[in-house]
Amino acid sequence: MKVLVAVKRVIDYNIKIRVKPDHTGVDLSNVKMALNPFCEIAVEEAVQLKERGVADETVAVSVGTDASQEQLRTALALGIDRAVLVKTDTETGPLGVARLLQAVVEKEQPDLIILGKQAIDGDSNQVGQMLAALLERPQGTFASKLEIEGDHALVTREIDGGLRTERLALPAIITTDLRLNEPRFASLPNVMKAKRKPLDVLQAEELGVDTASSLEVVAVEPPPEREAGILVDSVAELVEKLKQEAKVI
Ligand code: AMP
Numbered sequence: 001m002k003v004l005v006a007v008k009r010v011i012d013y014n015i016k017i018r019v020k021p022d023h024t025g026v027d028l029s030n031v032k033m034a035l036n037p038f039c040e041i042a043v044e045e046a047v048q049l050k051e052r053g054v055a056d057e058t059v060a061v062s063v064g065t066d067a068s069q070e071q072l073r074t075a076l077a078l079g080i081d082r083a084v085l086v087k088t089d090t091e092t093g094p095l096g097v098a099r100l101l102q103a104v105v106e107k108e109q110p111d112l113i114i115l116g117k118q119a120i121d122g123d124s125n126q127v128g129q130m131l132a133a134l135l136e137r138p139q140g141t142f143a144s145k146l147e148i149e150g151d152h153a154l155v156t157r158e159i160d161g162g163l164r165t166e167r168l169a170l171p172a173i174i175t176t177d178l179r180l181n182e183p184r185f186a187s188l189p190n191v192m193k194a195k196r197k198p199l200d201v202l203q204a205e206e207l208g209v210d211t212a213s214s215l216e217v218v219a220v221e222p223p224p225e226r227e228a229g230i231l232v233d234s235v236a237e238l239v240e241k242l243k244q245e246a247k248v249i
Pocket of ligand 1: 006007008009036038039061062063094097114117122123128
């Protein structure tokens, strides 16, 4: 069984985001970038499937600039066998990414495709669902448990008040939720080994895919600054302030 994992380069989740002065986007200059956390979970799941002998090949793919090779090397250091960069210097949006991934899937013919449920930069939560629609294959989104039974995948997801398990015919698309697994850290020897694993670069234009985005970002705004809190000396003072100043009681 071949597993394909889609991984995105995003701003490290520990970084405080700065909005560009012209409000056209987020300032990416000199900012630490990382593998999207939900993609790390997707990588971990693929690696565990290989370790359990369920998968025999794992491939990571990323759509982006040359810089995304760094995140593909991270995926390789975490145990993925080989990587593919779909190189593009233009911002494609979720549909463009899904179309490019569709072209890679048609070339690679994986049995299982694992994506993160969302990328923490745009928070779109769209690429997995769009890819499933384009490929006309079943999708199991927000997976918190995944089991493979022959040519089917059993996908459990959390729903209001419980869990729901669905049985999908393979090839299928899975998107990962936080509780699916706990990603490992890459050891130094594995980081070194990853440098010698294959990483192919495909030019997006050569895939014959229309990646023009129909989305236009109108403005990006930072959240409003929170006002500093105050300390009160007694419950009576708190009640007084809630009545007279906040006017909430
Ligand atoms: P999104 O729909 O943008 O929130 O992203 C959901 C998931 O789609 C991510 O966790 C990735 O697995 C995949 N994805 C999004 N953008 C890219 C990209 N540029 N390259 C590879 N995978 C991507």
